[in-house]
Amino acid sequence: MRKVVGLCLGLFIVGALAGATPRYGGTLTIAMEYDPSSLDPLVMTDTPASNVFMHVAEALFRLGPGGELEYLLAKSFESSEDGLVWTFYLREGVKFHDGTPFNAEAAKWNLLRFRDKASFGPTLVKAITDIEVVDDLTMKVLLKEPFAPLLVHLAHSFTGFLSPTAVAAGVNHPVGTGPFVFVRWIPGTELVLERNPNYWGEGPYLDRLVFLPIPEGGTRVMKLLAGEIDATTVVPPDDVPIVRADPKTDVVIIPSLTIQYVGMNCQRGPLANPLVRQALNYAIDKQEIVDFVFGGFATVAAAPFSPGVFGYHAPGPYPHDVEKAKALLAQAGYPNGFKTTLRYNPGWRTLGAEVIQAQLKVVGIDVELISMEWGSYLDFTNRPVDRSETDIYMLGWSTVTGDADYTLYSLFHSTQFAPAGSNRSFYKNETVDALLTAGRTTPNPELREQYYAQAIELIWNDAPWVFLLNPDHRYGVRTNVRGLVFHPNFTIQAHRAWLDN
Amino acid sequence: MARSRHLLWDAARGLVRHRSALVGLAVVTALLLVALFAPLLAPHDPLLPRMRERLTPPSSKHWLGQDELGRDILSRIIYGARISLTIGIVSVGVGMAVGVPWGLASGFYGGKFDILTQRSIDILLSFPSILLAILIVTVLGPSLWNAMVAIGIASIPAYTRVVRGSTLAIRDAEYVQAARAMGAADARILVRHVLPNVLGPVVVLSTLYTASAILTAAGLGFLGLGAQAPTPEWGAMLSRGREYLRVAPHVSAFPGLAIFVSVLGFNLLGDGLRDALDPRLRGKV
């Protein structure tokens, strides 16, 4: 198996080492922060959706333990020399939950529909120009130019296949080929899946899988302690000791694919000066935020994305150095600091923003905090550069595909200035642009790594962000749960989970 | 002039007779003093974080403990009194500034304008006031100032209705008719004869609405629609503390207590004033 992704992070399987024989039956209840926005792949954008959808529908591949590509509905594939034609051989004998057979026609129909109509279509599969059905279980995917991250994008759970018959009939819940079948969803209350007795692979042990939306972290923790739920996402850092202290519950800490950053508008005011941006990097004590806002469950960022992603290269971190920050500010012509604004959306960022405000005050930068709720916040930071009033803002980004391209291109390429893309710092460096373009069109992994390393060095020096930290995921779980997979891409996989007595 | 001296006299006499109202007066006065002298009273800087001491329970150095950034909760509550009082004053001011003239005009002139007024009030009253406030803050964007304005706007119909009712009652009184017959200008009649008569209910309403404004603002703060970090607004403090309920209940307990005591104070005072000035208002405000 060719290793496509550099994901070498600890994915975590609870109870994996326990030698007991798996037990069939039972219901596993997982609490998530939110309901999925939708279970329609054309609409889905969030992790809760991904968590549910991946149990019901399957894509061609998935990212497995250690980040290598695992085959799901693809059995094998080959690509042409020029990287423009990809032939996929599909798994035989697979049926959707409604009995419709899975074949090349169904796969083609799904992928083209996803490309043309899905919110994530352009992000994930825009490179596909057409698909040819060769025979029932073979299809050729045609690209207009080489696209190195194609396979990892086809491993994204959102590209999971739905029964064309069910979609045509207007069934408003997902009908896929996965190990679990959709039963019901009462938004705000519960979402229930049931084991698929006709699953093509090794089927699940569990009878049922239930997802509960519980927005408040403390409530999730208390329900876990009370045994009302079996597992939960996002244990608040201050609750970790409590959950650990109870012998019936435990906390699973795994590194994430996320970076939390403080973005700076590179085209406006004092922050347009790279020296000032570097000064902020020195002035902000990232370790203090790691220790007290994240309870120590994070790592100070040493690169623009998290370790373990393909193309990772670490020039940092910037040390906490108040004197150096002051010197840089003086050199840039702001010996007495300046006034600026910091926008953020509530959540842990409120705490983070307050800490940053206090830290920047030490070097003379007077920061006004402006909290905006998510919608207005996205909107505000998404204004085109000539109308942008953003100074400093806080956001996070997850490299869900495990490939540097997904982060660097979207966030630092100058064609990706908001609102066209996600470059909300309006960072522009022509050398970086060239390197990032080369990175996504070059098939050779070694060359790609070199390009990305060079780009990262430049980005690090230009400092369009304060590179804050890579948070760990903090899952809570009952100790009788076995085989539940906590993946660094933020999904919980119950495919082979079972409940011990 | 004679009327307003009466009003003060009535109020004072009523309050003295009313023991609970005196308690209310004491709480409100204390709140005023705390707000006024906050910099002298606060033992620490309300905005200074001490991350290493975060979530520490009450101690001899920090009587009410420290919050999620290690800031002194007592000092934050003391400074928060300023904010709560400002909320009360501004929102009551907004409600009064619009509601009183509107109600006066509507009651005094009657006719189509009055009908229109009544319908508008009906519409505004179809929203429970916090809902109206939420709606307005959503439009204006979350901030302390917008929350105060929103709460003020939400209280306009109450003022308009009460003032309109009192004006209607006085409009046809003999001395008003007499003044009219003597050719006095409307404005003069309104100010000299009608206004003093509606002053009583307005004072009572304002006291009670200060209580409800503080409560609503705290509610908005709790929902994240009011004061923004790091402002020590009680509702927002409480809301932040919610996340630490299991490990540090003091972070949410004390700000809540502060809200409760202040609201109680204004309610007690308002009750007393109502009984003293205008017992007919019972059940109406």
Added chain:
Amino acid sequence: MFSYVVRRLLLAIPVLLGVVTLVFLALRLIPGDPALIMAGEAAPQEVVARIRTQLGLDRPLAVQYGIYIWNLVRGDLGESVRTRRPVTQELGFRLPATLELASASMAIAVVLGLTAGIISATRQYSILDYATMVGALVGISIPVFWFGLMAMWIFSVRLGWFPVGGRGTLRHLVLPAITLGAMATGMIARMTRSSMLEVLRQDYIRTGKAKGLTERSVNLRHALRNALIPVVTVVGLQFGGLLAGSVLTETVFTWPGVGRLMVDSITNRDYPVVQGAVLVIALVFTAVNLLVDLAYSFVDPRIRYD
């Protein structure tokens, strides 16, 4: 009587239209592009533009308003921007939870409030009277979210008597219902007390007592019945208060009702859902007040031509 009912119903129409228009305008003035939220942070511009067209957000305001009213008349509240489900369906999931909570709170408030008010009035100036009235005042002055939070901390976290929020069994309902009902209880107790006291001073009650009826029977049979009239109004008004309070209570107890839905939808800039939630709350409130008015006019014909 009939004409009064008809007139009262007709009067409700402009009010409702006003409510509907106000909500429409308010939500169109809000900054924040729903198409952008829907598409997600990582979406390219072309996707955002496509969604904007789908939602009709690129049309003139007047046209949007016309479509909105026409759809409303047909019972179509639009589609959730976030989930793409019909808003009526979203509300359908949540409304039962809110009504359940509000009814339970109301039941508690009426029973407790009436009892407290009666006891207080019949034993005026006793310790019991003072205690009850202080209790009522506390109920009115206590912030619901704080009360809820402290109740949760004591009874769920420390003592473990009740679940920590969510909806399901009767035990889930207890704390939220008491929390939400606190203010209404206080209001009803106070109203009952003052209304009872007023009635007790009336001549016919004195006559009744003079004629040798027992105090108890006078209080309950005659005084209470008359004292109830203004109490009914307070109950109606408080129902609106309960719906409003449910926004906060549902947030504290993660109760999957309309209030919580509204708060979440504000965060997500889900206009159609916020609009629907506000409308539903305003409609229920208006309907309850209408019913109270009508009930009132049956009991006391004098107020009909107010």
